[in-house]
Structure formats: C-alpha cells, structure tokens
Amino acid sequence: MLCDLPAHELTRLLKARQVSALEILEDSLKRIDQVDGRPGTLTPGEITAEDQCKVHAFITLTAERARAQAQAVDDKIAAGEDPGALAGAPVTIKDIFTVAGVPSTAASRILANFIAPYSATPVVRMEQAGALVLGKVNLDEFTYGSSTESSAFQPSTRNPWNTERVPGGSSGGSAAAVAAGEGALSLGTDTAGSIRQPAAFCGVVGMKPTYGRVSRYGLIAFGSSLDCPGPLARNVRDAAQMLQVIAGRDRRDSTSANRPVEDYLAGLEGGVKGLRIGLSPDYFRITFPDPANGEYIQQPLPQEIEAAVLRAAQVYASLGAEIVEDVPMPNTRYGIPAYFVISRVEAASNLHRYDGVKYGYRTPKPQTDLRQLYRASRAEGFGRQPKLRILMGMYVSAAQYSAQYYQRALRVRTLIRSDFEQAFDSANPRRIDLLLTPTTPTTAFPMGAVYGDSVLMQYADQLTVPANHAGTPGLSIPAGLAADGLPLGIQLLGADFSEALLLRAARAYEAATASQPSEGYKKK
Amino acid sequence: MTDHIDPQTFERLVQLAALELDLAEAEYLRRELNNQLNVIDEMAAIPLRGDEPLAARGVPYPPENSPPLRGDDWQPDAPPADILAQAPQVDDGYIIVPDIPHTDLE
Known part of the structure; x- marks a missing residue:
C-alpha cells in the first residue's frame, strides 16, 4: 500500500505524477480505518476485547481538512508549481500543538473543548511544504508520562507491535501512527525523552533537536526550558526532511535559535569514516x-x-x-532527580493559566465566587498527573525549600551539561x-x-x-x-x-x- | 523512606495550587509526592562546590545565536472573536465570572 512507503518516496512519485495526493490520502485513511479502532474520548465506556487489538493513535481525525490540502497539492502539480518538500506526505500531529480550527486538547479534559484560533509554527511550516495533516494523535495528559496511558482520552494508544504493550510516551500516538503506517511522519515533543522513548518502543526514528532549533510557538507548554518539538518517521531520510522544514528561527518564539539551519539532506549519505x-x-x-x-x-x-x-x-x-x-x-544518574524538580516547577507555572475563565473547561456547577470557580474547574478538569506536577512544583519552589530543591537542581543541571x-x-x-x-x-x-x-x-x-x-x-x-x-x-x-x-x-x-x-x- | 509532606502541608499545597481533592485522590497524590521527594533527595548526596551557576536552560544563547528584539510594529493575530468564542461564558464581549472576592477598605 502507498501508506507503507517512505514520505520522500511518496513525494517523488507525486512530483513524477505517478500518484496523486488524494490517492495517497485515501490510502492512509483506509489504513487508519483498518487498524486504529475508535478514537480516544472522554466517555469511553468499557474497553472491549476489540479495543484491545487496535492502535487508537487518534483523538481527532481531520479527513476533510486533509482532503482540501491534498486537492491543493494536486492543483499545484497540475499547474506546474512546486508543491513543497513534504508534498503529499501524510502526517499526524501530537495533540499538544495547536492547529487552527481543530480541537487542541493536550489529552486533557480541561482543554477538550478548546478549538485553537491559530496553528503552531512547525504545523504551519509542514502544511506550507505540502504535508497532509491527518489529525491529532494521543499522548499522556499534557505530556506527563511515558506510556500515553494517562491521557484523558481513552482508549489510549497501544503498541502496534503488540497491542498488549504500551507505545511509550508521551508521543505515543505519534510513534504508533508512524509504526502502523497510518501516517508517514508525526510531529512530537520531547521534554525528557518523549520522542525518543516511544520511537524506540515502536521501532521508528525519533529525533529531539537542539533546544531552540524548532519553534515552540503553538506548543502547549510543559517544561519551557526543556520542551523540544521534533520529527518521528519510519526512516532517517524522512526525519531529516521533516526537520529541514520545521527548523529555524521564528519571530514568535524568542527562544528559537537565530543561527542558520544546516542542509540535513546534502550530507546524509556521507558516512561515519573518521568520526x-x-x-x-x-x-x-x-x-x-x-x-x-x-x-x-x-x-x-x-x-x-x-x-x-x-x-x-x-x-x-x-x-x-x-x-x-x-x-x-558521571552525572547521568542525577538526570531524573533534577528533572523531578525543574520540570515540576515549570509545569506548575505553565498550568496556572487553566482557570475555567478564558478558555477550556469550566465546572458546570454554580459557584459563589471566583476562587471557588478556579478550584472546582481545575479539580474537575485536570487528571491526576497534572495535579501531581502542580503540587510538586508548588512545594519545591516554595521560598523555604527553594535553595534545597529548585536551586540545587539548577546547579545539578549545570553539572549534567558539563x-x-x-x-x-x-x-x-x-x-x-x-x-x-x-x-x-x-x-x-x-x-x-x-x-x-x-x-x-x-x-x-x-x-x-x-x-x-x-x-x-x-x-x-x-x-x-x-x-x-x-x-x-x-x-x-x-x-x-x-x-x-x-x-x-x-x-x-x-x-x-x-x-x-x-x-x-x-x-x- | 521519609514522609516529607504531612497532611497539613499537603492541604496548604492544595490551596496554593487552586485545587480541591477527594479523599482517594488526596491519598494517592500525597503518597506519590513523598515517593518523588525521596528520589529528589538523592541530589543531596551530590558534592556541589556551591559556586556552580544556576542553569535556567542547557544551550547557551550568545548574541550571535539569539534572535534580535522584535521591531515595535503591529502584526496580525487570531481574530478577537475567535479567541473570545473560547471563553466559557461571555456577554456582549465581556467574560462573565462569579463574584470576585474582595475586602472593603475602611
């Protein structure tokens, strides 16, 4: 099937007019229909025996949106225009990135009804390069986990190699979708290993770029000093091509690096002699x-x-x-203890914006005052893992403990860097x-x-x-x-x-x- | 294993975090917090000189690598109506919330 071909091969066939973007898309949708089962939902009911045999990578399928993108790519080719470096590549987006007009949930009840008014920069760049966005894929709630099981949207993703196993996480839906041939590429994020670990578990390529190499604009923040968007793909060339498209300075992210993006494809076959x-x-x-x-x-x-x-x-x-x-x-073993502190402080800070007022979930129960509205909305909207991270972040950054925990963790981070x-x-x-x-x-x-x-x-x-x-x-x-x-x-x-x-x-x-x-x- | 966070401290954290928890949830979360703090305590064994810089991030941002400051110019953003449409309760362009607690000044 077309959906089993590498993305770069699909783009080549497309440009040679041997296949159309619509044909590629329909083939991917067929694969999704065959293997994915029902998408993750807040009200899953019983997880059936059939559910246990499916991949469940998706939270939101955007088939019609993708059809319009495929048509636009086909129109460009018919008009003799360059359809872009990722033309016709079926891609999925970890549901921690915003995509304009599409639910952007972070796999949390608190954002389940959030329709993003804008798209994340890496998504915009992939779409401009002709990629076909199939939809949003599952993850641990707010990326907080390594198995995708903490998603509020169940059934959570299963490993295509053996559906009794986890796909890893937090980019579990991304890795599983790529491994199962549902989409050739996926945009994931890596804060502690959330691209590389599920890539390893699902037998695909996953890359965490240098911090700042890919813009975080439109990425729903977890650990702002650690989060890195990056590609998941079935082969190295596809990962390189995708990184080429999404990397580079973005005026909307002041931490995006200003240095030029190297050509990741030119030297790809250069080998390792002398390294x-x-x-x-x-x-x-x-x-x-x-x-x-x-x-x-x-x-x-x-x-x-x-x-x-x-x-x-x-x-x-x-x-x-x-x-x-x-x-x-020598400081490898301290990575987790330091991460427990730094990531929680950043997470707690980032999660304070969810308050039931401006967007997202608000408790339906009548509330007498604003503070109670915050508490009730957050209590009902967040799952256990976000709550745990908020509480830990509050504790280790408290004035009386900060030197012992947060500042010490930042010094340990210096050692790891060294x-x-x-x-x-x-x-x-x-x-x-x-x-x-x-x-x-x-x-x-x-x-x-x-x-x-x-x-x-x-x-x-x-x-x-x-x-x-x-x-x-x-x-x-x-x-x-x-x-x-x-x-x-x-x-x-x-x-x-x-x-x-x-x-x-x-x-x-x-x-x-x-x-x-x-x-x-x-x-x- | 040390129980760093007693029920009283935990209750204070829950207030600061703007959460409210049922008993089962509170029990689970306090246990996991204490388990995590035992891991974090491993850092206490690391010999630090004390003059190590605090690393707020890994990669340095020398000037040649840092984006220049943006110009003070207007850029289009998402339409206000789309943004406001996400608010749970709106009336005539205003976001509606219950009573905001306040104290009258003498």
Whole structure:
C-alpha cells in the first residue's frame, strides 16, 4: 500500500505524477480505518476485547481538512508549481500543538473543548511544504508520562507491535501512527525523552533537536526550558526532511535559535569514516529506587539492550569510525532527580493559566465566587498527573525549600551539561563527535504494569533526560528486535546544533544494517 | 523512606495550587509526592562546590545565536472573536465570572 512507503518516496512519485495526493490520502485513511479502532474520548465506556487489538493513535481525525490540502497539492502539480518538500506526505500531529480550527486538547479534559484560533509554527511550516495533516494523535495528559496511558482520552494508544504493550510516551500516538503506517511522519515533543522513548518502543526514528532549533510557538507548554518539538518517521531520510522544514528561527518564539539551519539532506549519505563515536559506562547501567523500600538499586541494563548497542558500535567501527570507550558521563544518574524538580516547577507555572475563565473547561456547577470557580474547574478538569506536577512544583519552589530543591537542581543541571561539554570539547584529547547509547532501559512494557507509580514511570526516561537538561540533540533509531519480539532502540547524542551529523550517522547505521545482521562489538 | 509532606502541608499545597481533592485522590497524590521527594533527595548526596551557576536552560544563547528584539510594529493575530468564542461564558464581549472576592477598605 502507498501508506507503507517512505514520505520522500511518496513525494517523488507525486512530483513524477505517478500518484496523486488524494490517492495517497485515501490510502492512509483506509489504513487508519483498518487498524486504529475508535478514537480516544472522554466517555469511553468499557474497553472491549476489540479495543484491545487496535492502535487508537487518534483523538481527532481531520479527513476533510486533509482532503482540501491534498486537492491543493494536486492543483499545484497540475499547474506546474512546486508543491513543497513534504508534498503529499501524510502526517499526524501530537495533540499538544495547536492547529487552527481543530480541537487542541493536550489529552486533557480541561482543554477538550478548546478549538485553537491559530496553528503552531512547525504545523504551519509542514502544511506550507505540502504535508497532509491527518489529525491529532494521543499522548499522556499534557505530556506527563511515558506510556500515553494517562491521557484523558481513552482508549489510549497501544503498541502496534503488540497491542498488549504500551507505545511509550508521551508521543505515543505519534510513534504508533508512524509504526502502523497510518501516517508517514508525526510531529512530537520531547521534554525528557518523549520522542525518543516511544520511537524506540515502536521501532521508528525519533529525533529531539537542539533546544531552540524548532519553534515552540503553538506548543502547549510543559517544561519551557526543556520542551523540544521534533520529527518521528519510519526512516532517517524522512526525519531529516521533516526537520529541514520545521527548523529555524521564528519571530514568535524568542527562544528559537537565530543561527542558520544546516542542509540535513546534502550530507546524509556521507558516512561515519573518521568520526569518533563514544560509549559511556554511565549509559549501560540504571539506578533507581526500589519500589518496596526506596533503597537505590544499581544494575546493568538487560543483556540484549547492551548487545544491541555493541552491535551498532561494531557496525560503526566497520564503517571506519573510531570507537572511544569509557567516556565519562558521571552525572547521568542525577538526570531524573533534577528533572523531578525543574520540570515540576515549570509545569506548575505553565498550568496556572487553566482557570475555567478564558478558555477550556469550566465546572458546570454554580459557584459563589471566583476562587471557588478556579478550584472546582481545575479539580474537575485536570487528571491526576497534572495535579501531581502542580503540587510538586508548588512545594519545591516554595521560598523555604527553594535553595534545597529548585536551586540545587539548577546547579545539578549545570553539572549534567558539563558532562556533554567535556565529551564534545575539541580541546579534549579524548573528545568524541557522538555518543552511542541505548535509548531505553527496557522494551515496551505491558499496559498497566507501571501506570500509577509516578516514580518508576519517570525512570523510563533515565537515558534520554540528560540531553534535555543539556539542551543537546539526540535521536533514536531502530536496532532490531528483542527476544520478546519488540523493537529495540539505540540513541545517538551530539553537541549543540549537530543535527546534520547525527542524521548522517543514523543513516549510515540504517543503510549498513538494512540487509544483514552483524556481530557485536567486543569491548576492549 | 521519609514522609516529607504531612497532611497539613499537603492541604496548604492544595490551596496554593487552586485545587480541591477527594479523599482517594488526596491519598494517592500525597503518597506519590513523598515517593518523588525521596528520589529528589538523592541530589543531596551530590558534592556541589556551591559556586556552580544556576542553569535556567542547557544551550547557551550568545548574541550571535539569539534572535534580535522584535521591531515595535503591529502584526496580525487570531481574530478577537475567535479567541473570545473560547471563553466559557461571555456577554456582549465581556467574560462573565462569579463574584470576585474582595475586602472593603475602611
């Protein structure tokens, strides 16, 4: 089916007039009809046996809107005009971005009735490039989770590889929609790993660009110093093409970086010869609190996850890269504790705007005064995860605790950043160009296995969150299947604004492993 | 494990957060807050010199990387009617809310 082809191949066929945008769109809609099941809703009733076999990526399908876009693309081609770099590519949008005239819910009851009056900048840029927006896909409520289960819109998304497993999160709908062939591309966000972790769980490519590389205008804010919009795709070239379209300065986002956007496609096939690719022991073990007694446990990663990374190292070595072992990243383990503080303070601040007055949910019960209206609207509108984050943000930023928690976390963030600065420092004789790590400590876990334990859920991001603290870019690419039949992901991390290099290295691995499996790298 | 947040502190936080909670929800949230604070306490073991800068963000913004200030010029935005249409209760262009608590000055 057309919907299984890469986005860049669809655009090529379209420009060669071998297929129309309307045909591509109808094929995608057919796939959605076959695999997605009913969309997420606030009133799901019972989750049936049939529900448990479907993907449920969508909250809102915008088929008619997409048909108008497809018609416009076809008209441009008929008129001999350039239809754009993403012409005819069926895309989905994580429902944390605004799309004008379309419900923009953040997967929360409090925004369920919100019709955005404007579109997010990355969405505008994709639409201007000829993409066909199929609709808005599910996520953890306000992105607060790593499994998509906390969405107020149920049934929540399931992993297309095995619908008893979670798709990861918070961009779970995005990753699942791409993996299931519902849309070739998806626009996600990554605050602690929310693009890379679901990409790994669903066997697709997911990239968190450098903070500021992609505008946050129209992104419903969570952790404003951490949030990064980025692409999910089934292959590296598509991810590069999508990033090319959405990256760049935006006058509506004062944190968007002013520097020119590199050409991510020109050097994509340039290989890795001569690159120094690092392995760090700090990314091969996980440290987490025992749920029973709170004692810290440090343990190596599952053998097959380590093996996937070592296989990739061997592939890179055979392609001419130099593998640098024992890169020190000593502050990796503090990523989660610092994130628990910083992200909650920012979340609490960002969530104060939801008050039942200007837009969104308002309690239907009569209220005697304005403060009570705030409390009742927020109590009924927010789910448990947003409430938890607001409360934590209030606590750790309170005047009497701020030095102990918030300010300390910001200093720890400096340490995490310095790990990356030293690793990529050109004056360091052991400097590396890229760091190769696992993306996640596990494969996709069963639905319901972790949800509710907010600490254990957060530790799913242990290997991805350091890059969010540092602001540096990273991507996850598929690296085969584990014994449980689920995808494994490997992660490449780079220096500020090294997206072109990351994509080139990811493409080299993808090209080298497309046909045959390889032996593992033997640590020296 | 330490119970950082006792019921009284928790009640104060709920007020500050402009929330109201039923018992089951309050119990769950207070437990999770305390569990998270035990994780956060791991930071106390990190040897800090104390002069580390506070990192409000990761990537530095040197002048060559920072967007220039916007010009003081009018730019079109979403139509006011579309924005106002999102308000739960509106009358003649005004957003309606219940009584705003106030104290009369002597």
